[in-house]
Structure formats: C-alpha cells, structure tokens
Amino acid sequence: MTAPLIEARGLGKRYPVVGARGDRIAALWHLLRGRPPGREVEVLAGIDLRIARGESMAVIGENGAGKSTLLKLLTGTLTPSSGSVSRHGRIGALLELGAGFHPEHSGRDNVRLAAAIHGLSGVALAEKLPEIEAFAGIGRYFDEPVKHYSSGMVVRLGFAVIAATRPDLLITDEVLAVGDERFQKKCIRWIDGYLADGGTLLLVSHSLYHVRKLCRRALWLHEGRIAAEGEAHAVAQAYEAWLEARERSEEPAAAATGRPEFHVATLALAGTDAGGALAAGTTLVVEAGLRGPPGERPHLLVGLVRADGTPVYGVSSEMDGVALAADPAGPGAWRARLCFPALALLPGRYRVRAHAMDPEALRLFDTVEREFTVRGEARELGLVRLPHHWEAP
Amino acid sequence: MPPAHRAVLRELLRREWRERYQGSLAGGAWLLLQPLLQLLVLAFVFGSLLPARVDTAGLSFPVFLALGLFPWLLFANAVSRGTTSYLDHAGLIARVPLPASLYVHARVLASVLVDGLGLLLVLLVLVLGFGLGPTPAGLAAALAGLAVLVVAALAFSRIAALLQVFVRDCAVLVGQLLGLGFFLTPVLYERAQLPAAFAGALAFNPLAAPVEAIRHGLSGHAGVPWVALGLSGLFAVLLLLGSIALQRRAGRHLEDFL
Numbered sequence: 001m002t003a004p005l006i007e008a009r010g011l012g013k014r015y016p017v018v019g020a021r022g023d024r025i026a027a028l029w030h031l032l033r034g035r036p037p038g039r040e041v042e043v044l045a046g047i048d049l050r051i052a053r054g055e056s057m058a059v060i061g062e063n064g065a066g067k068s069t070l071l072k073l074l075t076g077t078l079t080p081s082s083g084s085v086s087r088h089g090r091i092g093a094l095l096e097l098g099a100g101f102h103p104e105h106s107g108r109d110n111v112r113l114a115a116a117i118h119g120l121s122g123v124a125l126a127e128k129l130p131e132i133e134a135f136a137g138i139g140r141y142f143d144e145p146v147k148h149y150s151s152g153m154v155v156r157l158g159f160a161v162i163a164a165t166r167p168d169l170l171i172t173d174e175v176l177a178v179g180d181e182r183f184q185k186k187c188i189r190w191i192d193g194y195l196a197d198g199g200t201l202l203l204v205s206h207s208l209y210h211v212r213k214l215c216r217r218a219l220w221l222h223e224g225r226i227a228a229e230g231e232a233h234a235v236a237q238a239y240e241a242w243l244e245a246r247e248r249s250e251e252p253a254a255a256a257t258g259r260p261e262f263h264v265a266t267l268a269l270a271g272t273d274a275g276g277a278l279a280a281g282t283t284l285v286v287e288a289g290l291r292g293p294p295g296e297r298p299h300l301l302v303g304l305v306r307a308d309g310t311p312v313y314g315v316s317s318e319m320d321g322v323a324l325a326a327d328p329a330g331p332g333a334w335r336a337r338l339c340f341p342a343l344a345l346l347p348g349r350y351r352v353r354a355h356a357m358d359p360e361a362l363r364l365f366d367t368v369e370r371e372f373t374v375r376g377e378a379r380e381l382g383l384v385r386l387p388h389h390w391e392a393p
Numbered sequence: 394m395p396p397a398h399r400a401v402l403r404e405l406l407r408r409e410w411r412e413r414y415q416g417s418l419a420g421g422a423w424l425l426l427q428p429l430l431q432l433l434v435l436a437f438v439f440g441s442l443l444p445a446r447v448d449t450a451g452l453s454f455p456v457f458l459a460l461g462l463f464p465w466l467l468f469a470n471a472v473s474r475g476t477t478s479y480l481d482h483a484g485l486i487a488r489v490p491l492p493a494s495l496y497v498h499a500r501v502l503a504s505v506l507v508d509g510l511g512l513l514l515v516l517l518v519l520v521l522g523f524g525l526g527p528t529p530a531g532l533a534a535a536l537a538g539l540a541v542l543v544v545a546a547l548a549f550s551r552i553a554a555l556l557q558v559f560v561r562d563c564a565v566l567v568g569q570l571l572g573l574g575f576f577l578t579p580v581l582y583e584r585a586q587l588p589a590a591f592a593g594a595l596a597f598n599p600l601a602a603p604v605e606a607i608r609h610g611l612s613g614h615a616g617v618p619w620v621a622l623g624l625s626g627l628f629a630v631l632l633l634l635g636s637i638a639l640q641r642r643a644g645r646h647l648e649d650f651l
Binding site: 027028072101109379 | 397400401403405407408486556649
C-alpha cells in the first residue's frame with residue numbers, strides 16, 4: 001500500500017464562543033496561559049482519515065456538518081483542537097470559493113500571489129500565466145480588480161491557478177456549484193484527466209451526482225462525526241436514504257400546522273412489488289385519494305420525477321378533462337386512478353408526485369410523494385425510452 | 394525561510410507597494426515627492442514663518458527636526474500599518490496555510506523600505522543643500538540607531554497585530570500611543586533642554602536613544618548615546634523574542650478569532 005498523502009488521527013475542532021463583549025479578551029488570557037480559549041462549541045470530533053496517492057474522496061453531509069472545517073484542518077489553515085494531521089506532498093486547496101483573492105487587486109496580481117503560494121513564481125510563473133489566463137477564460141477582466149468579478153469568475157480564476165500548478169492533492173470546497181455549466185464541464189474534464197494521471201482529490205459537494213461521478217470513496221459527516229465511510233455509491237445512497245427519511249418525518253408536522261384546503265389524503269402505487277419496484281415496460285398505476293370542502297371537486301396533478309428531482313412528465317385531471325370520482329367515504333372525499341401502461345422510463349430511481357388542486361385547477365395545494373424503482377438493464381441514456389426504429393439508409 | 398515563502402513575501406511586498414500608490418496620478422513618484430514636500434514645509438514653517446527658539450547647538454532647526462522626524466515616522470508608520478496586518482489578510486489566512494507572521498513581516502518591511510528610501514532622499518538634500526556632512530563613525534551610529542528602530546517596529550507590530558485579532562480596540566490604542574510617543578521621544582526637542590527630572594525619565598523610553606543616535610551621528614552636534622542605544626537594542630531584541638513566544642501561544646488560533 002502506498003504512503004498516504006494526508007492522514008488524520010482523532011481529529012477534532014472546537015470553536016471558541018465569542019459572542020459577548022468580554023469573550024475575546026478572556027480567550028486571549030486563557031491562550032496566554034497555555035489553556036484552551038474558554039467557552040467552546042464542538043464542530044468536529046474523532047475524525048480518522050487516510051487518503052493515499054491516486055485516491056478520490058468526497059465529503060458529504062448537511063450544512064453545518066463540519067465539512068468545511070474538516071477541509072480547513074486538513075489543509076492546515078485551522079489548528080486542530082485535538083488529534084493530528086500529517087501531510088506529504090503539495091496540497092492545493094480551493095476553500096470557500098477562491099484562493100483568498102483580494103478584491104482590490106486585479107486578477108493577474110491575485111494569480112501571481114496564489115501561484116507563489118503554490119510554489120510557482122518567477123520564470124515558471126511567467127510561462128504558465130497565459131495558460132492560466134486561457135483556462136479561466138474571463139477575457140479582459142483578468143486585469144480588472146477582483147471586486148468587479150461575478151462569483152463564477154472568481155471560481156474560474158481560482159480553479160485556473162490550481163489547474164496550472166497541478167498539486168499532488170487537490171482539496172476543493174463546492175467549486176463546481178458556482179461556475180456556469182460550460183465551466184463546470186471544463187472543471188470536471190480537468191479533474192477527470194487529473195485523476196487519470198494519478199492525481200488525488202478530496203472534494204466537498206452537495207451534488208451527489210458529482211460525488212458519484214468523480215469520487216471512488218466518500219465520507220459522510222453528520223454533526224461533526226463520521227456517519228459512514230466507504231465506496232462512494234454506497235455512502236451517497238445511504239445519505240440520500242437518510243435525507244428522504246428525514247423529509248418524510250417532517251411532512252406530517254408541516255401538515256398539522258396548516259392543513260391545506262384541498263389535500264392528498266392517500267397515495268399508493270399499484271403494480272410495484274413490496275420494495276416499491278417494477279420492471280421496465282410494465283404498467284404503473286397511481287391511486288390517489290383527495291379531500292376538500294364538500295361540494296367542491298378538486299383536480300389532481302401527477303408528476304413523475306427522477307430521484308434527483310429532474311422532472312420527467314406531468315399531467316393533471318383538468319388537462320385530460322377528467323372529473324375525479326366521489327369517494328363513498330363521505331362528502332368532500334374524491335378518488336382517482338391513473339395508469340401508465342408500458343412505462344417508458346429507463347431503469348433507475350424515480351418519484352411520483354401528487355398535488356391537490358382547486359376546482360379551477362389554478363392553484364396547487366398539497367404535495368405528496370412516493371418513490372419507486374424501475375428495474376431492468378438498459379445501456380440507453382437519459383430518462384425515457386422513446387419509440388424509435390432504424391431504417392436502411 | 395523556504396523558497397516558496399520567499400516568493401510569497403516578494404508578492405506581498407509588491408502588493409503593499411501597489412496598495413500605496415495604486416490609483417494615484419503621480420504613482421510611485423510620491424515615494425520621492427512626499428518626503429521632499431514634507432521637508433519643504435518644515436523648512437518654511439520653522440525657518441521663516443515661526444523661527445524656532447529651540448537651542449539646537451548651531452544646527453538649523455529644519456535640519457534638526459528632519460533628522461528626528463523622518464526616523465520617527467519610519468518607526469510609527471511601520472507600527473501603525475503593521476497592526477492591522479492580520480485583519481487585512483483575513484481572507485488569505487482563512488484559505489491558505491502559510492505562517493501568519495509572514496503578513497506582518499511583509500507589511501513592516503514594505504513600510505520600512507518606502508520610508509527608508511524617503512529618509513535617504515532627505516539626507517541627500519540635507520547634505521547637498523544644508524551643509525550636513527556626517528563622518529563614517531557618525532554614519533555607523535545612525536545605521537545602528539535605524540536598525541534598533543526597525544527591530545522595535547517589527548516587534549511592536551507583531552504583538553499589536555496579534556492582539557488586534559483578539560481585541561479590536563488595539564489599533565485605536567496603538568494610534569493614540571504613537572501620538573503620545575511622538576512627544577515623549579526627543580523629536581521636536583533636545584534631551585538637554587528638558588528639566589533634569591524629565592530628561593532622566595527619557596531613559597525609560599527605548600525609542601529615545603535610537604532617534605538621538607541617528608540625529609547626533611549624522612549631524613555630529615552632540616555625542617552618540619552608545620550605552621543607551623545598546624540598552625534600547627537589547628530591549629528591542631527581547632521584545633521580538635517575546636512576540637515570538639506570544640505567537641507560539643496565541644498565534645495558532647488566529648483563524649478562530651478573525
């Protein structure tokens with residue numbers, strides 16, 4: 001096994017609490033006596049981590065889980081409260097979007113300093129400067145003060161420096177979330193090439209798509225501790241499942257506080273097995289029960305979305321000119337049954353979304369979701385199988 | 394210092410330079426203009442407008458004042474600019490793992506270089522136009538005094554910059570103390586003119602001896618206080634060591650408080 005580029009043992013971080021006026025001077029006094037700085041909050045504890053050369057690891061977790069703090073500790077801009085970090089090789093970090101650019105100075109000047117920090121200066125920098133300028137692709141803004149940049153441009157410039165310096169270990173914090181799609185692709189292409197050439201990556205991302213695409217391993221942080229660590233797909237899936245479970249547990253609470261005028265009382269999928277899965281090409285049946293004020297017949301809007309929220313198809317009873325059937329359960333109860341025969345969805349995870357609408361089908365009142373999986377093997381790309389055939393030319 | 398840090402220091406120096414003169418019409422020419430204009434004002438005010446009655450042992454008052462004022466400004470500018478080093482570089486400190494004192498060193502060094510060049514220019518004018526003619530021994534004394542001032546400025550800046558991170562009142566306080574220090578240091582006056590009790594108290598001001606060493610060394614109108622200068626030098630070095638100890642204790646937590 002190769003030596004790790006970075007290794008953390010029992011890493012923990014506590015931030016001092018400095019809300020009150022006297023807190024700062026008290027903290028200084030404690031530090032001068034060689035003690036911890038007074039009142040503290042723990043944001044990270046017991047992190048063991050080892051990244052070997054050539055590995056790619058993602059850190060995922062909610063906001064406030066300690067992801068950025070972990071990156072800062074690993075990079076060395078923060079001092080750990082407990083544990084230790086050992087680093088080998090050149091580390092290039094893009095933390096909190098940008099390499100610490102100064103708003104008053106031009107992009108060129110900021111690049112000079114950032115490059116010097118990454119060990120690139122003098123003649124070597126002069127040679128690389130055109131390459132950096134081209135990669136950033138921000139045109140004449142390169143010589144403008146950074147304060148005139150959009151946030152996307154700052155990230156482009158920061159990434160361009162990293163791309164030029166090719167660190168042994170690249171640590172980035174949500175860079176891919178800011179740039180436009182074209183630049184994102186450029187970054188991903190660069191990272192792909194960098195990884196293929198033996199580069200090492202540590203990435204924080206909220207995009208599980210990027211995590212799965214770029215990383216082989218993942219670390220899930222929850223409230224400052226490691227919740228799971230391992231193969232990226234498995235960890236991302238566990239995290240997704242946890243997110244969904246939490247969302248579900250929050251839904252009834254929201255409903256209780258303000259029950260909408262029209263709402264989806266029941267939503268079930270027929271045609272799926274016990275695990276909520278059905279084979280590609282079979283029939284999906286959506287059964288919904290709606291409630292509303294007596295005498296007002298609501299409409300039902302049903303949408304199919306991929307697990308990541310990408311819409312696939314949506315249709316309402318009003319569009320199709322269908323009136324919901326009265327439910328014998330009582331006045332104000334309605335039923336609907338919507339069939340999708342020979343379901344064209346490609347294998348993957350999807351959700352059915354049902355919305356209750358007013359009788360005029362103008363307002364959405366309620367949203368209820370059910371998840372399902374389409375089983376099968378397909379090498380086709382995209383979401384649905386479109387009818388097609390090949391003809392002899 | 395590793396080469397990477399040297400390169401960063403060089404870039405930080407360039408940046409300091411640019412920050413000073415960027416956007417001004419005269420640009421880097423201010424480096425020459427500023428001290429010369431200052432000298433001109435001094436010569437006019439104290440030479441013609443209100444001729445000073447201070448006994449300067451045969452030295453014209455503008456020359457006497459210039460020889461004290463410019464060294465003092467070199468010290469005071471360095472400390473006041475150095476004090477906010479960490480706050481002004483908070484963005485970098487949060488994102489880039491570098492020894493934080495690098496930022497203070499760049500600030501102080503840049504300030505000392507600019508003011509040192511100004512001082513040199515003023516001396517040139519004094520030598521050519523006002524008949525100043527320092528001896529080699531006098532020059533050595535002046536250089537020693539200057540060295541003590543620079544070390545003291547670095548030490549004070551390191552301490553003030555660190556305290557400023559924890560307690561933001563520090564910069565205001567430093568400004569006030571520098572104002573007070575200006576009057577407690579023999580810049581406007583000669584130590585010999587003070588009542589005996591106050592003249593003795595000047596021994597407790599570590600900046601008095603270096604300023605006097607520069608003035609007396611260059612003008613030759615009074616002896617160089619070598620012993621006092623040695624003590625000041627010792628004080629400056631001890632203060633620098635103290636700042637290093639302070640950095641070791643509290644400097645690890647800069648990012649937490651910035």
